[in-house]
Amino acid sequence: MILCPIDFSAPTEALVRAAAALAHAEPHTALTLLHVSPTILPISADAIAFEALRRLPNLAGLVVRTLNVVGCPARAIVEQAADLGASLIVLGAHGAGGLSRFLMGSTAEAVLRTAPCPTLLLTLPAEPIGKNA
Numbered sequence: 001m002i003l004c005p006i007d008f009s010a011p012t013e014a015l016v017r018a019a020a021a022l023a024h025a026e027p028h029t030a031l032t033l034l035h036v037s038p039t040i041l042p043i044s045a046d047a048i049a050f051e052a053l054r055r056l057p058n059l060a061g062l063v064v065r066t067l068n069v070v071g072c073p074a075r076a077i078v079e080q081a082a083d084l085g086a087s088l089i090v091l092g093a094h095g096a097g098g099l100s101r102f103l104m105g106s107t108a109e110a111v112l113r114t115a116p117c118p119t120l121l122l123t124l125p126a127e128p129i130g131k132n133a
Contacts, residue, residue: 001029001030001031001032001084001085001086001087002019002022002023002029002030002031002032002086002087002088002089002090003032003034003077003080003081003084003086003088003089003090004016004019004031004032004033004034004089004090004091005034005035005036005073005077005089005091005092005111006033006034006035006053006092007035007036007073007092008035008049011092011124012053012092013053013056014092014124015090015092015122015124016033016053016056016059017056017058018090018122018124019031019090020056020058020059020062021058022088022090022120023062024058024061024062029062029087030062030063030064030065031059031062031063031064031065032064032065032066032067032080032084032086033050033053033064033065033066033067034067034068034069034076034077034080035049035050035066035067035068035069036068036069036070036071036072036073036076036077037068037069037070038070038071038072038073039070040070050066050068053066054066067080073107074107074110074111074114075110077089077091077107077111077115078110078111078114078115078116081115081116081117082116086116086117087117087118088117088118088119088120089111089115089117089118089119089120090119090120090122091108091111091112091119091120091121091122092108092121092122092123092124093108093121093122093123093124108121
């Protein structure tokens, strides 16, 4: 199972497409899309966003699960990877730097240091693929 943490920001679609391509490359590999909220959000908003991602053409033929948890993103990603038995985490990087990174730390860096399985870190375009053409 591939775990793909998402935050519904602009690069989310490209990240899900990349994770789906990896899942297609390995037969019978499921894809779990994980959204971690620091606080409880309306479930309906997340459900609509998840449903939009499920309609991406390259997800056809894959078992796709969605999971929404509340907590510290880095900790929740690592815990879910362990609990679900993930074979790979496909994680997007936002590239926060400077004072912001010093004060808040980097979710991607924390996941890379503590993940229970291999982690692929992708830097993705700020705009969804195909939106600038």
